[in-house]
Amino acid sequence: MKTRLLLLFSLILSALAGSAQDLDWNTYVDGSLNYTYPSVGNLPVSVNVQTSGSTSSLNLNEPNGRPTGLRLAADFPASGNCVSVKITFSQPISNLIFNMFDIDYSDGDSDYEDVVTITGSNGGTGVSPAIGSAATNTVSGNTITGTNGTVDLATNLVTFSSPVTEVTIQYCAGPSFALPETQEIYIGDFTWDDAPALPVRLASFSGKRVENQLLLGWQTTFESNSAYFVVERSTDAQAFEAIGRVTSRGFSESMQAYGFTDEAPLKGTNYYRLRQVDRDGRFEYSKILGLTFDAAGFYFEVRALDRGQIEVQTNAPDPAFALVDLRGIPQLGQVEKVSATRYLLQVTPSGLAAPALKIVQMRANQFGYARRVLLNE
Structure with missing residues (x-):
């Protein structure tokens, strides 16, 4: 029994030593267009979140922090309307990973394309993400376009292998536009390495x-x-x-x-x-x-x-x-x-x-x- 407890304790220590930083959107103050997390992780990083663009198209209390992620529910009046969420880090972070949820074509009573473009930079130099596929959309470069709504909360994994100081997620109504009613997407929790990025x-x-x-x-x-x-x-x-x-x-x-x-x-x-x-x-x-x-x-x-x-x-x-x-x-x-x-x-x-x-x-x-x-x- 004593040997098992020692082994369990060693595994816990190993897990803690390799832990990653985590930005939990569930604690976001709903409806804030400019919000700052002052100290995230064991190696504290300040994270600022700014939402801009067609913010009048957002529903009440959006952006909205939820367990799934930061929700952007919008009633865009026309194709091409967009809102952008810019996340800025106080220092470069390495191996940023997060999910994008529910990027599709049609959502309930509405019937238009979600189009999401994800960009990053490190001190002004562009950094491109790798974006995984999902059943409800197609991925071309750093843009995700909704194609159908057959899967609830379909997931696209987003990975930045190079350090970043800024990430921007732009959410738009695509060119296929029929019923201008509320659709939504979610930005999943952010995770990155707990070691500082080497220069x-x-x-x-x-x-x-x-x-x-x-x-x-x-x-x-x-x-x-x-x-x-x-x-x-x-x-x-x-x-x-x-x-x-x-x-x-x-x-x-x-x-x-x-x-x-x-x-x-x-x-x-x-x-x-x-x-x-x-x-x-x-x-x-x-x-x-x-x-x-x-x-x-x-x-x-x-x-x-x-x-x-x-x-x-x-x-x-x-x-x-x-x-x-x-x-x-x-x-x-x-x-x-x-x-x-x-x-x-x-x-x-x-x-x-x-x-x-x-x-x-x-x-x-x-x-x-x-x-x-x-x-x-």
Whole structure:
């Protein structure tokens, strides 16, 4: 019995640790065209709700908070009349999910199309949702159009996989319009991650030697409220210092490229990392990049790849490689020469089972080089 109670307690803790934020429309003050939830979730987010457009077409006490969701019951006088509900978040939220209910064609005595268009943005940059299908409507892009009324409260699942700061739901009377009487739709409760949205998705981080400088470059595939990158350098991959700062795009869902030149690299191995900082001061670090700089003009670059492979780029002639862990135990399998300056090192199965931090060693022209690398998970 005691074991079962401990197991139950552990499951409860796990569920709480992974809980999501939740905006419950049932608590909405009925009839409010401008309403604010001051603090939603464990990581408090302020949520403002504004309703605009043909609000005179809304029934009394609409918008109306109900267990099903926020109801919009309207008696539109003509095709093309619309009301819009704009939901604004005080900070970017991740993985927003909600349902739309009862989008159909005909509802009781009325006989016209519900047309709902859902848009999002993150700091002014557009973000598109994914919208699931339902029996009573069709979905084209971010617009749902009613086709029949055969199912009560038919459900369309709406998902924003990218962070958003604003979502707008526009409800209109469609072009197929016969009886201008009351129809309604529901906006379901909002759920999103309880972790703050990270400012940047880093796609790559690499570097190379050009004459007496080391050039760093990196790419992002997504930026949300990002402010800048701090370039940090170290000689031992442990104690880092800032050597430069690069302003970021801020908001983007497309590939962005950045660069930085270390004009005075240190002799030997230079370790670099990026501190990605957003506009609220939150930050995260990139993986560590190691580049070798020496008077002989040889470079020695190491990067972890997937599935236990390590890429080495060097212009040293006839290099010999070794791979050990921090205890000095050999863990190098096959070495493949891909090009004149590129090699792939395969980690042994025992090496994959050991701690992920490795040391790549290279000997060339009676000189020895070493670089730490952290294997990808």
